[in-house]
Amino acid sequence: MSEETHEAPAGGSAPSRRALLGWGGAGLALGATAAGVGVAAARSDDGGRTTAADSGAAVPFHGAHQAGIATAVQDRLHFAAFDVTTKDRAELVALLKEWTRAAERMTAGHAVGDGAYGGLPEAPPDDTGEALGLKPSRLTLTIGFGPSLFAKDRFGLEGRRPGALVDLPKFPGDNLDKARSGGDLCVQACADDPQVAVHAIRNLARIGMGRTAIRWSQLGFGKTSSTTPDAQTPRNMLGFKDGTRNISGTDTATLGRHVWVGEGDGPDWMTGGSYLVARRIRMHIETWDRAPLQEQEDVFGRDKGEGAPVGKAKERDEPFLKAMLPTAHVRLAHPDSNDGAMILRRGYSFTDGTDGLGRLDAGLFFLAYQRDTRKAFVPLQRRLAAHDALNEYIQHVGSAHFAVPPGVRDKDDWWGRALFS
Numbered sequence: 001m002s003e004e005t006h007e008a009p010a011g012g013s014a015p016s017r018r019a020l021l022g023w024g025g026a027g028l029a030l031g032a033t034a035a036g037v038g039v040a041a042a043r044s045d046d047g048g049r050t051t052a053a054d055s056g057a058a059v060p061f062h063g064a065h066q067a068g069i070a071t072a073v074q075d076r077l078h079f080a081a082f083d084v085t086t087k088d089r090a091e092l093v094a095l096l097k098e099w100t101r102a103a104e105r106m107t108a109g110h111a112v113g114d115g116a117y118g119g120l121p122e123a124p125p126d127d128t129g130e131a132l133g134l135k136p137s138r139l140t141l142t143i144g145f146g147p148s149l150f151a152k153d154r155f156g157l158e159g160r161r162p163g164a165l166v167d168l169p170k171f172p173g174d175n176l177d178k179a180r181s182g183g184d185l186c187v188q189a190c191a192d193d194p195q196v197a198v199h200a201i202r203n204l205a206r207i208g209m210g211r212t213a214i215r216w217s218q219l220g221f222g223k224t225s226s227t228t229p230d231a232q233t234p235r236n237m238l239g240f241k242d243g244t245r246n247i248s249g250t251d252t253a254t255l256g257r258h259v260w261v262g263e264g265d266g267p268d269w270m271t272g273g274s275y276l277v278a279r280r281i282r283m284h285i286e287t288w289d290r291a292p293l294q295e296q297e298d299v300f301g302r303d304k305g306e307g308a309p310v311g312k313a314k315e316r317d318e319p320f321l322k323a324m325l326p327t328a329h330v331r332l333a334h335p336d337s338n339d340g341a342m343i344l345r346r347g348y349s350f351t352d353g354t355d356g357l358g359r360l361d362a363g364l365f366f367l368a369y370q371r372d373t374r375k376a377f378v379p380l381q382r383r384l385a386a387h388d389a390l391n392e393y394i395q396h397v398g399s400a401h402f403a404v405p406p407g408v409r410d411k412d413d414w415w416g417r418a419l420f421s
Contacts, residue, residue: 022329028050036090043138056135056192060109063407065260065271068140069344070249070370072228073286074190077348078197079182079205079278079365080204081400086211089155093420099143099187099204100414109136112207128206130199135191142201143415144186144402146275150414160419161265164275165403171385174396180280180398180402183215187285188276194221216398217278220348227344233307233315235347235363237283238393240300240383241307244315247344258342258376259369269418272312272406274369277377280350280398283363301328301388327389338383341376344353373401 059067084092102112114127150161157217170176187204191197198219205214224236227245236242247254261270288296292351297303301310309319309330324331335342346369351362370376385391405416 057135058108058136059138061104066142066407068142073223075192076194076197078189078201080217081215082212083215084184096416097414101182103141107139137191139191139196141240142188144404146183147182180216186331186402203274218365222349224347259344265348274404275373276402277368278400279307281368282395282397284393301330329390345372347380
């Protein structure tokens, strides 16, 4: 959880055959109607920052990069990892095309297919309906492909796996739950309305029924980092500002150096994409809440109020690392301590009930995007796992790694097209 280095036609129609059969078939054209609301799309050149955060407008779906990475971070998350249950490559390709068409509609504020009502009474609706009347809420949907999708004798992709899509090593202190780790596919749904995000994942899961199954999922709230440095830095569940030095979504040069896969970095199908590490980090907040304030500030290397580094007055003052304890989180995670390595983070807090022992199951769902995981997250996490004083209060309990392809260029493109071409 390194905060320092990681520092987005109304109307009716006659009942369609698709309404009778459900949302199925490869490459189906978009329905001519939508039960959703009209939207005012945000400008595509600023990642949806100009008016979207205040208006609930749509973030453009098409582009060179997938939305939901450098996009201004939304307030809510529903993240889902899927197992692909079909053994048929053609069925998987058809699913990705169907998901893409559904994602185009949902991110624009429209219902899937012919909508939640108005079709044949004898057939299930194309859309589940719980987002009817809601704004697009800056919904972004971002897809990734896990290492297991490239396994031999599955879909003929074993020779297409990028070298950077490594099996993550076991780090000291990891206590990973297999039921909350891995996955063939992932979809990250971010929005400012939790119902909009949940609706998106629910409908993709419904469309994929018989071909995919949700392996695990995570709801998140209270973004713990921002890609808009002019905005207030969010706080994590430990009460500290998190992601002060996160990469700005408008800093194209830094994004190009540290986030987007460049030409020659690996297989051509990943150029313009990124690599995502997802880690579910349990926080022992009851223990933390009994720690003295000075100890808490020493653990992070920043003061709790302003967020200023040790010996400085303001949050964004350049930290003097040697003034911090050698085990301070900021000191260990800073780019100067990691050969300049940086990642872009989109973390969210979570609280998932209790653990049966009277303690909250709460913490950080850590999402880190980078150009090459081998050169960013892996060495950074090795350093933190070995030395970070924060380890007394946290434990990594879920983990996954995904190759996130470039964006969908236009209406004829689809998620993963270059991979399967």
